[in-house]
Amino acid sequence: MLKSNSGESTNVVGKMVKRVDALEKVNGCARFAADIAFDGQIYCALVIAEKPHGILRSIDVSLASKMEGVEAVFTWRDIPGDNQLGEAIKDMPCLVKEGEKIRYWGDVVAVVAARDRISAENAAKSVRLDIEDLEPVLSIEEALEDRIKIHGGSNVKVTKLIRKGDPETVIKNSKEVFEGEFYAHYQEQAYMEPQGITVVPDLDYGYTVYGTMQCPYYVQSAVAHVLGLPMNRIRVIQTETGGAFGGKEDVPSYVASYAAVAAFNLKRPARLIYSREIDIQTTSKRHPIKSFYRVAMDGKKIKAIEVMAYMDMGAYATLTPIVMFRTLVHAAGAYDIENVNVDVYGVYTNKVPPGAFRGFGSPQVLFAVESMIDDIAWKLRIDPMELREENTLRPGSRTSTDHLIVESVGAPETLARVKESSHWKDLVKECIEFNRANEDKKRGAGLSHIFYGVSLGAGGQALDKSGAHVLINRDGSVEVRIGGTEMGQGAKTVIAMMAAEELGQRMERILVHQPDTAFVPDSGPTVASRTTIYSGNAVRRACITLKGKLISVFYDLFNSRPDKVKFCQGEVSDGEGRAISFDRLVDAAYVRNVKLFEAGWYDTPKLSFDMENGLGEAYVTYSYASQVVQVEVDMATGSTKVLKGFTAHDVGKAVNPDGVIGQIQGGFAQGMGYALYEDLKLRNGKIISDNFNTYIIPTIHEVPPELVIDIVEDAFSEGPYGAKGIGEPSLMPVPASVANAVSMAIGKRVRQIPVTPEYVLGLIEKKTD
Amino acid sequence: MKIDFKVNGRDYSLEVREDMRLLDFLREELKLTGTKEGCGEGECGACTVIIDGKAVNSCLVLVPEIDGREVITVEGLERDGRLHPLQESFIEKGAVQCGFCTPGMLMSAKALLDGNADPSDEEIMEAIEGNLCRCTGYYKIVQAIRDAAGKLRNGKA
Numbered sequence A: 001m002l003k004s005n006s007g008e009s010t011n012v013v014g015k016m017v018k019r020v021d022a023l024e025k026v027n028g029c030a031r032f033a034a035d036i037a038f039d040g041q042i043y044c045a046l047v048i049a050e051k052p053h054g055i056l057r058s059i060d061v062s063l064a065s066k067m068e069g070v071e072a073v074f075t076w077r078d079i080p081g082d083n084q085l086g087e088a089i090k091d092m093p094c095l096v097k098e099g100e101k102i103r104y105w106g107d108v109v110a111v112v113a114a115r116d117r118i119s120a121e122n123a124a125k126s127v128r129l130d131i132e133d134l135e136p137v138l139s140i141e142e143a144l145e146d147r148i149k150i151h152g153g154s155n156v157k158v159t160k161l162i163r164k165g166d167p168e169t170v171i172k173n174s175k176e177v178f179e180g181e182f183y184a185h186y187q188e189q190a191y192m193e194p195q196g197i198t199v200v201p202d203l204d205y206g207y208t209v210y211g212t213m214q215c216p217y218y219v220q221s222a223v224a225h226v227l228g229l230p231m232n233r234i235r236v237i238q239t240e241t242g243g244a245f246g247g248k249e250d251v252p253s254y255v256a257s258y259a260a261v262a263a264f265n266l267k268r269p270a271r272l273i274y275s276r277e278i279d280i281q282t283t284s285k286r287h288p289i290k291s292f293y294r295v296a297m298d299g300k301k302i303k304a305i306e307v308m309a310y311m312d313m314g315a316y317a318t319l320t321p322i323v324m325f326r327t328l329v330h331a332a333g334a335y336d337i338e339n340v341n342v343d344v345y346g347v348y349t350n351k352v353p354p355g356a357f358r359g360f361g362s363p364q365v366l367f368a369v370e371s372m373i374d375d376i377a378w379k380l381r382i383d384p385m386e387l388r389e390e391n392t393l394r395p396g397s398r399t400s401t402d403h404l405i406v407e408s409v410g411a412p413e414t415l416a417r418v419k420e421s422s423h424w425k426d427l428v429k430e431c432i433e434f435n436r437a438n439e440d441k442k443r444g445a446g447l448s449h450i451f452y453g454v455s456l457g458a459g460g461q462a463l464d465k466s467g468a469h470v471l472i473n474r475d476g477s478v479e480v481r482i483g484g485t486e487m488g489q490g491a492k493t494v495i496a497m498m499a500a501e502e503l504g505q506r507m508e509r510i511l512v513h514q515p516d517t518a519f520v521p522d523s524g525p526t527v528a529s530r531t532t533i534y535s536g537n538a539v540r541r542a543c544i545t546l547k548g549k550l551i552s553v554f555y556d557l558f559n560s561r562p563d564k565v566k567f568c569q570g571e572v573s574d575g576e577g578r579a580i581s582f583d584r585l586v587d588a589a590y591v592r593n594v595k596l597f598e599a600g601w602y603d604t605p606k607l608s609f610d611m612e613n614g615l616g617e618a619y620v621t622y623s624y625a626s627q628v629v630q631v632e633v634d635m636a637t638g639s640t641k642v643l644k645g646f647t648a649h650d651v652g653k654a655v656n657p658d659g660v661i662g663q664i665q666g667g668f669a670q671g672m673g674y675a676l677y678e679d680l681k682l683r684n685g686k687i688i689s690d691n692f693n694t695y696i697i698p699t700i701h702e703v704p705p706e707l708v709i710d711i712v713e714d715a716f717s718e719g720p721y722g723a724k725g726i727g728e729p730s731l732m733p734v735p736a737s738v739a740n741a742v743s744m745a746i747g748k749r750v751r752q753i754p755v756t757p758e759y760v761l762g763l764i765e766k767k768t769d
Numbered sequence B: 001m002k003i004d005f006k007v008n009g010r011d012y013s014l015e016v017r018e019d020m021r022l023l024d025f026l027r028e029e030l031k032l033t034g035t036k037e038g039c040g041e042g043e044c045g046a047c048t049v050i051i052d053g054k055a056v057n058s059c060l061v062l063v064p065e066i067d068g069r070e071v072i073t074v075e076g077l078e079r080d081g082r083l084h085p086l087q088e089s090f091i092e093k094g095a096v097q098c099g100f101c102t103p104g105m106l107m108s109a110k111a112l113l114d115g116n117a118d119p120s121d122e123e124i125m126e127a128i129e130g131n132l133c134r135c136t137g138y139y140k141i142v143q144a145i146r147d148a149a150g151k152l153r154n155g156k157a
Helices: A022-026 A118-128 A142-147 A167-173 A217-226 A251-266 A276-282 A318-331 A363-380 A384-391 A411-421 A424-437 A456-461 A491-503 A531-558 A582-591 A658-678 A734-746 A756-764 B022-029 B085-092 B102-115 B121-127 B138-153
Strands: A044-047 A055-060 A070-074 A106-114 A127-132 A154-164 A175-186 A196-201 A207-211 A234-238 A272-273 A289-298 A303-314 A339-347 A441-453 A465-472 A478-482 A510-512 A566-569 A571-573 A579-581 A597-603 A621-632 A640-651 A706-712 B003-006 B012-015 B048-051 B054-057 B070-072
Touching: A022 B085, A022 B102, A044 A118, A044 A251, A044 A276, A055 B138, A070 A251, A106 A118, A106 A251, A106 A289, A118 B085, A142 A303, A154 A175, A154 A318, A167 A289, A167 A303, A167 A339, A167 B121, A175 A363, A175 A706, A196 A251, A196 A756, A207 A217, A207 A384, A217 A234, A234 A597, A234 B102, A289 A363, A303 A318, A303 A363, A318 A339, A318 A441, A318 A456, A339 A465, A339 B022, A363 A384, A363 A441, A363 A658, A363 A734, A384 A441, A411 A640, A411 A706, A424 A441, A424 A734, A441 A658, A456 A491, A465 A491, A465 A531, A478 A531, A491 A510, A531 A579, A531 A582, A531 A597, A531 A640, A531 A756, A571 A582, A579 A582, A621 A734, A640 A658, A640 A734, A658 A706, A658 A734, A658 B138, A734 A756, B048 B102, B085 B102, B085 B138, B102 B121, B102 B138, B121 B138
Parallel strands: A044 A272, A207 A234, A303 A339, A478 A510, A640 A706, B003 B070
Antiparallel strands: A044 A106, A055 A127, A070 A106, A154 A339, A175 A289, A196 A207, A196 A272, A289 A303, A441 A621, A465 A478, A465 A597, A566 A571, A571 A579, A621 A640, B003 B012, B048 B054, B048 B070
C-alpha cells in the first residue's frame, strides 16, 4: 500500500512545469511513425475488399505483381502463423482467405510491398478480387432481425446486464414514469497522425516493430501470433504518437500484423503508413448506440431506472465486449438509485468495427441518461441543477452496480462549482429573456453531470498492472522506463514529475524513455485514464527504494540521522549544515558499488464483482464532472454555436495542473465536435466522409472563447498524491450538456447526436416534442 | 527538371521530379521530416510551410513551383541555436500536446507575425483556421501566439 502524500508539501507535484517532450515537438526533431526510415525498407499498401458483404471467390495478383517497383503481393498463404486477429473474440482474419466471407468494406485481403509508396498504392488498386455479393446488414434493427447472419450464429453476439432491486415493480406501481429513446452516432477519433508501423528484422533474429500506438504489449502479442514466433522474438518500440484517443488501442496490432507479413517474407524492413482515407474507412470508431430508458420518480427522487442499449459492433467484435462493460456501468448515470436494470447488447453489422474512443462506450449512454434526467426536470418543473443535486452520488452512496463508495466522491462539489461559475439560475433566465426578444436565434443553457470508473475495472483486472524501471547513472542523470505510452496526453511529463518528486532530483535531469517491450514487462494497455495511477505508482515504488539507498550512502558520508535527510531539487541535506548535491551523492554510491537500478510494480486493488448480475465493485474509484454550456441556435439554418462553457472535474489530485487543464480543454472541443459537427456518412456500408473536407472536426472558430475550468481535488488514497484519471472524463459530459442546451433553446427534446442542422430543423418543424 | 530554390536559408540547385509534392520532397529528399502529412488534401494544415512569406499546404504544391523561391520549414525557425519566440511560447504556454499539428501551427503563426506584429484575436484565429488540432482545443495555442507577438514587439526575441 502506497501512502498518499496529499496535503504534504511537494517540490514538483502540483506545480506548473514545462512538458518534457515540448522542445523536440516545436523544433521538428520529434520522430513520429512516418519520420523514421531504415536502409532497404519497402513500402506496403493494403488491398481492401471494397464490398460490405460477400464471399471472396478469388484473388488475382498477376497484374499487380508485374507492375514497376513491386516486390511482392502477399495473401493469407504467406502468413506463417495464425491468420487471426482480434483482442477479445477471435472472429477476425488477418487476411481474408478465398472461399471465406467478406464482412465489411475495409476487410484486408492482400498486402502489396513495393520500393516506394506510390508504386505500392497503384499496385494495390490493380489486385482483382472476385467477390460474390451477399445482402449486407447495415443497421442495428436489421441485425436484430437475424434474417442474415454475419458470422453464422445470431448477430447478437455479446450481452451484459445489471439487476439491482426491482425496477419493474417500482415502475409498474409508480405514477411518475418517463420514457425516452436515444441514438448516438459514430465518432471518428481523428488523431492528427494517421496509423503507421515499420517492422524491421533485427539483431536478435526476430523483429522489432516501430510505430504510433497506445499498447505495445498488444502489438507484441498480435505480431508473435501472426508470425508464429514466441514473444521473445518480437520487440515493440513506440515512436512519438500524434494523438490516439483510443483509436490506437487495438488497431496498431492489425497494422503491425500486415506489415509483419511483408517483413517476414522479404526479410526487409516493411513500412505501412495509412492514408487518411484508408485510416477512416477501415479503422475503429466510437460505437453507435441506440438506447431506451424508463425512469420512475417519487417527488425529486429517482426511484427506478431501466435501460436497454444496443451497440453496433460492426463486422468483428474487436474490443466491443470490453467497451460494453463501461457502457453497462455508466448507463444509469452518476446517481444513487435503488432499482436499476440495464441490458446491453452488441450486434454484428456489415460495417467498420468500432472500438475504443475516449470515454469507451460511456459518452453515448451518458448523453442518453443526462437527456432523460433533463427532460424529467423540465417536465416536473424542477430545476435541472436541483434534480441532480438531489440524486447525485455522495460518500456512502451506492452506484448503479451497488458499489458502496466511501472516499473521493467529489460529485456534489463539481455541481456546486459549475452552479457558481456559470451563475446557473441567471444564465437560464438570461436565455429565457433572450428568447422572448428574438425569433431568428434562440439560446439555451444545458447541464450535465457524469461519473467515470477509473482504469480497467472488474472486467479487466487481469490486465491491470504496470511496471517501471528506474536507473540512476553515475552522473546523477536518471532514466525512467514505463510500459505506459505518451500519445500527447502528457504521460511522460507526469511520470518525470513523480520521479523528480520521489528522488529529489531536478526534473530536467530525468529522461522518460519511449516504451520498449524489451525493457519493461507487460504493463497492460495505455487506456482507461490509468497511466498516472498505474505507471505512476510503479515509478514511485522504484524511486522510493532508490532514495532509501541514497539515504544510507548519505549516512555513511555524514553520520546524519536517516529521518533528517531531505532531498530537494537536486540537493540533499540533513538540516544541520551537512549537504551534498544529488549528483555527488550518486557518485559516492557508485564507488561503493550500490545498485542504483530498481524495478517498480503496481497491481490493481482487487475488486469483488458478480458478473452474472452486474453487481459489485465495478471500478477501483470514480472521477466526477459537471458541466454547463450555453448555446445559440440559428432557427433558420438549424446550426448551433456553443457560446460558453463551465466545467468542473474531480481528478483526486492534479499532479500536473497545466496538463489537466490541457486535457479538459481538448476533451471539451472533441466532445463538442461529437455533439454538433462530426457526422460520419456511410453509403452501402462504405464510409464516404473519409477525410477532413467531409468529416468536420472543430476548428478554432467553433470552440467557445470562454471555457471556465474548475478542478476539484477529492483525494483517492490509492492514487499517487491522491490522483485519479482525467483523460476521458474531459470529453464525457460534453455531448449531454450541449444536447440539453439545444433542447432548451428550441423547446424540443434532442434525442440524437450529432445535433446536425438538418436534425434541428426537423425538430423545430415537428408539432410535438 | 532542374530548379533553384532556398530552404531554411540554404541555396539549392537540384534536379527534381516534376510530379513530386513539395511535402514529399522536403521529407524524403531533404530529410526535413518536421513537416507532417495529416490528410494529403490541404484540409488539416499539418504540412504548412512558408513560401516567400506565405503559409501554404506543402501537400498541394508540386516541387517545380518553388523554382526561384524561398521555403521555410519548422527546422528553419531557430536562429543561431536559439528558439524562435513562437517556439518558446508554445513550450511555456503548454500549447503542445501530441505535437503532430505543432510544426504546421508554428508556420501559420510565423507567417502571421512576420506581417503583423500586433494581431487581434480574430487575426490569430484567421491565421490558424486551416490548422486542425485534435488535442488542445486551440486555447493554449492562441495564448502562445499572443504571447510570442508580445515578445517580438518588446524586442525580447
